[in-house]
Amino acid sequence: MGIVINEDCMGCESCVELCPDVFEMNADGDLAVVKDPDSTLDCVGEAIDACPAQAISRE
Numbered sequence: 001m002g003i004v005i006n007e008d009c010m011g012c013e014s015c016v017e018l019c020p021d022v023f024e025m026n027a028d029g030d031l032a033v034v035k036d037p038d039s040t041l042d043c044v045g046e047a048i049d050a051c052p053a054q055a056i057s058r059e
């Protein structure tokens with residue numbers, strides 16, 4: 001399944017700043033989206049830990 005962001009995302013952009021190869025903001029700039037769900041980069045774990053909404057998970 002890979003990396004997913006649920007509806008709790010509040011668009012803080014923290015994950016995008018920490019891990020820009022994996023996360024990006026959507027066209028409206030209000031929610032993050034995953035552009036590389038299969039990434040194994042260490043920054044994914046950092047982004048999961050840093051997300052204030054606990055909206056990111058690996059499934």
Ligand code: SF4
Nearest residue numbers: 009010012013015051
């Ligand atoms: S860190 Fe969490 S709340 Fe912030 S943009 Fe990323 S998924 Fe959304």
